[in-house]
Amino acid sequence: MKKGLLRGIILIAIGAFTIYWAIDHSPNASVGEKVNDLLDENAYRMSEAWYYTSLVAGSIIALLGLRNLLKS
Structure with a gap:
């Protein structure tokens, strides 16, 4: 397997x-999820800043991986 292909899949x-992860721990949860x-006691919700940061970072990483996948 080519190195670029493997790197693309991993990214x-x-x-x-x-x-x-960002969507699952969204600060914009429904009322039912907030009650749960x-x-x-182990529940976790992200702050809005980290939520949007994670979405943008995840999108950029996935796009870089797609670029590597298409290049190889």
Whole structure:
């Protein structure tokens, strides 16, 4: 397997996970999710700044991975 292909796949996976993590821990959760968070002591919600930072960073990483994948 080519080095660029493997690097592209890894970057896409990291970017997709970062986007998933940000969406899953969104500060814009519904009321039901916020109530469940009160009952769960391990619940975590991101601040708005980190939420948007994570979305942008994940998108950039995934796009770099896609570029590497298409180049190889």
